[in-house]
Amino acid sequence: MNLEKINGVPVLLCPADGDPIAAERDALDLIGDAGYQGARWVAVPAERFGADFFRLRTRVAGDIIQKFVQYGMGLAIVGDISQHIEASDALRDFVRECNRGRQTWFVTDTAELGEKLGG
Template sequence: MKITVDDKNDSTVAIISGEEIIINNVRDALDLMMNVKYQGCDKMLLRKEQITDDFFELKSGVAGEIAQKYTNYQMRVAIVGEFTSYNSKSLNDFIYECNQGDKMLFESTEAEALAALHLCKSWR
């Protein structure tokens, strides 16, 4: 895993890169968040492939728990990937609702995700 910090005006976003699954459970999500916060960021960008498939199976509770933890600890996150292949109405509704706010975003490209995160006000 590699963390690259993207600065734009007063906004800093941690871009997480790597081929492996980084978030397998809530504990991994919290560890990643603390690592990102140590880098001085309160926003991060992840690829869908870096997150366990359980996240996208809403009945597992992983997505909701991670979203709640990140909100509680003031971490904004954008997840980049192709989400139209999921045939779950509840997941599609979750993605839609998340994209109405600015805490957890789902975007199809890294450029869109980065732009959206930089527009979000910092928690500070």
């Protein structure tokens, strides 16, 4: 994991090949690492999340995102999730609502994350 400043904001960039983020415990580990390194945001490649994360009825996404909210740490899910969005109107609405806020964003790449952090 690398800590980088993107538009002046410290962001912990997670590699694509790490352990899956599948439960609250995994989120807490990331939040702890990020906080220790001074990050305000964590950017996680979408492929690190299992299929259950993208099926809202499982509540996996809600549980993970809630931990980030509780600890005041931003979460960016980075990558192409179009196949998940095409399969679920609820997920499409959820992503749209998240992207309107200031806590959790679904972005295609770190350049888009930079634009959001700068705005």
